[in-house]
Amino acid sequence: MNIADLEDEIISLVDSQREDDYWDFKQCYHKNKADLLHDIICMANNRSNHDGYIIFGIQDKTFNIIGVEKDELKKNQQNIIDFLKSKSFSNDTRPKINLVTLNIYQHSVDVLIVYNTLETPYYLTKDYKDNNRTVRANYIYTRVGDTNTDIDKSADSNHVEYLWKKRFGIHLTPFEKLRYILSKKNKWKVTENFSYYIQNPEYTLVRNIDDNCRCSSEFYAYNMTDTNVIYGTISVNYFGTKLYDNQTVSLDGGRYITVIPEWGTISQDKYHRNTDFFKYFVKDDISYDLHRYLINMDSYEAVYAYKKFMEVVLLFENNYEKKCFIMYVESNLDLFENIISSNKDNYNYLDIESPEKEQVIRRLKVAKALKEMQLKFYDANRSKNEER
Template sequence: MESLKKLIINLISLKQEGAYWDFKREWYESNQDLLHDIICMSNNLVNRDSYILIGIDEDEDYIIKDVSNNPNRKNTQKIVDFLKDIKFAGDIRPIVYVETLNFDDDIIDVIVIQNSSNTPFYLKEKYKGVFSNQIYTRIQDTNTPTNSSADIDKIEWLWKKRFGLIETPVERIETFLGKPDGWVNGPYGEMQKYYKDFPEYTITYDFASDNRDGYVYYLFSQSDSKPNWMDIKIYYHQTLLTEIGGISLDGGRYMTPCPKTDGISVSNNHRWDIMYKYMVKESFLHKLHQFLFNNEYSSEARIARDRFIEVILLFDSEQEQYLFKEYVVEHWNDKGNYEDSINLPHIPQLEGYKVDAFKDDYEHALILQCMLKDFRKRN
């Protein structure tokens, strides 16, 4: 919410409309106009979320006009219900929600239209003055009129977006990872996969070429804690797009890309006092993590994955991670409130390793999980 508010403040400060944002003084009196604007915004040509800011008066130097008592005001559920009754082509509808932002004693509503690869959105049956089979978009600050259709080059671009043809190879592989059923095993078995619609995209994984065999704390969440490090390679034709370290957990029952590492300093030292492992939802790393789980799903893999997720942090966004680290610094002295509710697994003596260091990392991971739950409740 905080990051959205900052974005909206920046857009208002521009004092002009743009390719993915629009200002309205008050809520729509006409559902026809609301629908037309949502379709135009969902088919925007800048490939991003778009915003309709309600409560901004363009005629009075873009000042805020409180909308709390507007009789036409709609919340998310009302807009979703409205769109459900509209006959969209393919029954594919834009994903839309409403956020309310407070500015001192005034509030504005923001209709957020999420970016989607399902473009172009258009109607299969006419709704009042919004015509069927007409493709509307937005160019700079101007929507396609309801009695017209977008230029052919704009329509072609929207269809290319649906088919993943406007993306770079790295962006396309990220899209394909969200479609695990589209992948099949290569001729050398399950450790090589290709995307069946575009077989030039392949994923291979094998045991780490450097024969690394070190331990990290999250291995001890598994029944079999022996490390099996992997190399995950993603190719476009013969070009290596990226190589990511992976770990095969619980004796090979579940594989995941290795989480990232970060830390927090709660003292006056410049070094980390707390180290943790994490992923950010919807990042490339997390999408690969989800892909491998969905592609190799089994009940044993699910158990191993659940144990893994219990001891790494999964943030909703990079912004949440940043704010959470500040929260931990302020509340780390309260960690004793959580220590009685956590349990460490058995960590065996390992030659060449300091077992107490593993215990500290594991305990910190569990405490941070508890703190993250409290942090989210407060926010």
Template sequence: MNKKLLDIVKGLIALKKEGVYWDFKQEHHQNNVDFIHDVICLANARNDGDRYLIFGVDDNSKIIELSNFKKQADIVDTLRNAHFADDIFPDITLEDLVIDDKTIQVLRIKNTSNKPYYLRQEKKDHKKTINAGTVYTRVMDTNTPKNRVASSKDIEYMWKERFGLIQTPLERFKIYLEDFKGWQHSGEISHYGQFPEFTIQSLEDSYCQGAEKLEWARGEIGYHYNSGNVVSVFGFYYYSTLLKKLCCVQFDGGKKYIVNPDWEAIGKGRIYFYLEDSFEYAYQKFLTEEREEDFSKQIRSTASSNFDIPVFSSKNKLQNFLIEAKKQFSHDDSNSPETNEKEQNILFYSYLNFYKKWLNLSTL
């Protein structure tokens, strides 16, 4: 059971009301138009975070045992067959949760910049209809009625969000990195087709020199090849303004390429990782599209097994891990970091093993 989601849903039920990003349903919808309408309204709502359609809770916030359960695959098929504009429909997951010995289901609708969601053709089910091209949303705890349309102000905001016009240039850059096919490449410079003022350029910079020899890379780098193991620095520009620079590591004889992971100290050693919502991880996914393989996974170690660079879903998750890891390795605590490479490797791999155990426990 997803403990994080369980805590979120318990907190929403405890509020004893519905809101802009959550809606209670005693049972699953009997009519697909009603269901699709609810999903569209929540997906288009103005809220900085995910949205939740909670089945098995009535309008008075009382938990009711569900009499029928849905499968995620069936819901995805329903949305896919609804004919959303550009074939882009809300990204959802469906999970079972047990609260007070009663099983409910929660449809989590991921917050994305793909708004506004709307149908490209009319959808009917019995006497209910969603019209083609109609944009709905949710204000406070109320959905836009099916026979009406969201306000012009709300619709304008959705389009601005889609095109990155309400974010800072760096936030927009991160959004555009998700659109790999929208980028055009010319020599050492890449630019985003729709907004060519956003460019990625190779830099002559030594700020991350030696990153190819850190603990996470030692099973791959310098042991099998004498060349091709280097670092590269890239600048991310808005017009002529440098917004950010990142270090990338080329290893395994130049065959593999990833963003240099971040790190935090644990005792005398370090754990290396990505934050899922970071700019760095957005560019790592960009490189994965470019190289058609994620080289941050199945990295060779100096020990016996391969490993993936850990990815934390949020800073809170990272902090929770660090708290538990520092408790586990308190005997290693020291003001002096380990300098022996072999010992550094041993510490790093022990932290990786602890991360795997912690990850399994945190998802129960």
């Protein structure tokens, strides 16, 4: 999530005038460090399957934004990381955090993001005490609704059971678990065309060459050193049931393999008669998970080809961001065309016959222009939020 989206979400949560499973408002930073630790553990073990937010600079009861710019107890991210590292957590597994400062309505609001993981439950193996407050060893704390488990109690057994199920992925559907385990590439046993997840070998991944593909050449292949393309297929199965399949493309002479990205369009007129095409991935889609899984980070040539690929393929956080970006470009078509025109590369080195060559050149230039427009889009959103 980018800063603009996070700001929008935090403003929405403040406007709700309430707290809930994954967000907790604080007028200022904690005076007692045991209370801080307790709040972080509760949020790390929250049951909402969402990143937790401890939001500093919001007034008690009124929910007015007062900021933390005058808070003498204010901490930075390294302070909190060092604090957590010094505590005795089970299996040395600590909550993962990120502290972000937002400018909202001329106030600095700190958001301590406590990331949602499958490593629950988080708990201490040694007591931690600050004055009269003690976070107990082997007590499991959680957050249900707007209420944390009391510091002198352990969570109810049904909540503890859920957190252990989460640790082993039992609470996930097979498709949800697939998306999670694709991020654990080092836990897959990989052969040339067949792989399985070591901890759950019922998850398998099969790749094949597609000799029957009659696709037109992918324009991004011409941003590579070697423009040859080999098409293939990839399928991911669970106990023999196909959970997902898609086409793949092998680029730069086989050095780099990826799932084929989606097509997007920019319309030059309201009737969509004059349209430019681009390729993209969305981060919250499984296609992007597999795209990341297939990158061979141990190969310099593969990484270089990947970077050339991403020079002309767009990446969005979600479909809503994609929709907003397309609207932004279509509202600034003169700027879009000026950026394309400023690209003086005539691509004479491309060994393609016309008119395909003109089409490939246009798409390469469009892709690079959209990459530049995306930076302007983010800057515009950031400026709007700073004006609030």
